Amino acid sequence: MIDIxxxxxxxxxxxxxxxxxxxxxxxMAAESGxxxxxxxxxxxxxxxxxxxxxxxxxxxxxxxEAKKHRIPIRLYPGAELEFNAELLDILKAGEGxxxxxxxxxxxxxxPALSMPPHIEDFLYELQIRQFVPVIAxxxxxxxxxxxxxxxxxxxxxGVLVQINGGSLTGFFGEKIQERAKTLVENHMAxxxxxxxxxxxxxxxxxxxxxxxxxxxxxxxDADAILEDNPRRILEQKPVFWEVPPELKQKKKxxxxxxxxx
Ligand SMILES: [Fe+2]
Numbered sequence: 001m002i003d004i005x006x007x008x009x010x011x012x013x014x015x016x017x018x019x020x021x022x023x024x025x026x027x028m029a030a031e032s033g034x035x036x037x038x039x040x041x042x043x044x045x046x047x048x049x050x051x052x053x054x055x056x057x058x059x060x061x062x063x064x065e066a067k068k069h070r071i072p073i074r075l076y077p078g079a080e081l082e083f084n085a086e087l088l089d090i091l092k093a094g095e096g097x098x099x100x101x102x103x104x105x106x107x108x109x110x111p112a113l114s115m116p117p118h119i120e121d122f123l124y125e126l127q128i129r130q131f132v133p134v135i136a137x138x139x140x141x142x143x144x145x146x147x148x149x150x151x152x153x154x155x156x157x158g159v160l161v162q163i164n165g166g167s168l169t170g171f172f173g174e175k176i177q178e179r180a181k182t183l184v185e186n187h188m189a190x191x192x193x194x195x196x197x198x199x200x201x202x203x204x205x206x207x208x209x210x211x212x213x214x215x216x217x218x219x220x221d222a223d224a225i226l227e228d229n230p231r232r233i234l235e236q237k238p239v240f241w242e243v244p245p246e247l248k249q250k251k252k253x254x255x256x257x258x259x260x261x
């Protein structure tokens with residue numbers, strides 16, 4: 001299994017605070033079946049916050065520590081890029097900087113509670129520069145999930161979507177769990193991530209989340225989401241992921257249905 005979203009590098013963002021925690025998170029990941037993990041610390045201000053060279057150096061240092069402690073996991077540098085128009089200045093075609101495992105897939109985090117007015121233009125600008133945007137934990141974005149058809153329209157144009165394992169198990173609450181299920185059921189989840197920050201709570205153990213995914217998506221799609229699609233990121237190959245022409249959503253139960261089932 002390949003985890004494409006994690007905050008396991010110690011002391012660079014709000015994720016793992018120290019090496020001991022990081023090693024605990026890596027051990028937990030390996031024990032739950034993760035073989036490869038992309039380290040995606042928050043890059044909050046394009047070009048001014050954490051820089052790519054620091055991320056790659058720190059990833060290598062953590063990999064060396066994992067090896068020293070005999071934890072069988074392969075680490076790759078990446079970033080969770082907070083939406084910012086200036087990202088277009090720091091992402092340079094063909095260089096792989098700030099992209100998942102140095103590929104052409106940037107992991108984009110939308111603003112927590114709002115939708116940037118020119119988001120479609122921004123995504124298009126990335127795409128004409130040969131990048132394939134991956135939207136981080138789309139199910140957690142209230143504005144986007146209020147109108148999942150809008151997300152589907154992005155995906156029809158080649159945008160990809162990562163969901164958090166914890167969303168499917170209900171870690172972020174029932175509402176987000178339902179949204180994550182909607183994405184999986186509509187073939188709109190392309191990648192899984194732990195988005196792990198600490199040993200307690202949002203950690204790197206994806207055991208239960210994988211079970212939930214397999215049950216919901218079936219073995220073939222689960223394998224694609226957990227292994228085949230992210231493997232193509234690591235190998236810098238295109239990911240082919242078909243989305244349905246239209247969204248199917250369960251109708252919300254009315255008042256009387258809720259009362260009488
Ligand atoms: Fe994250």
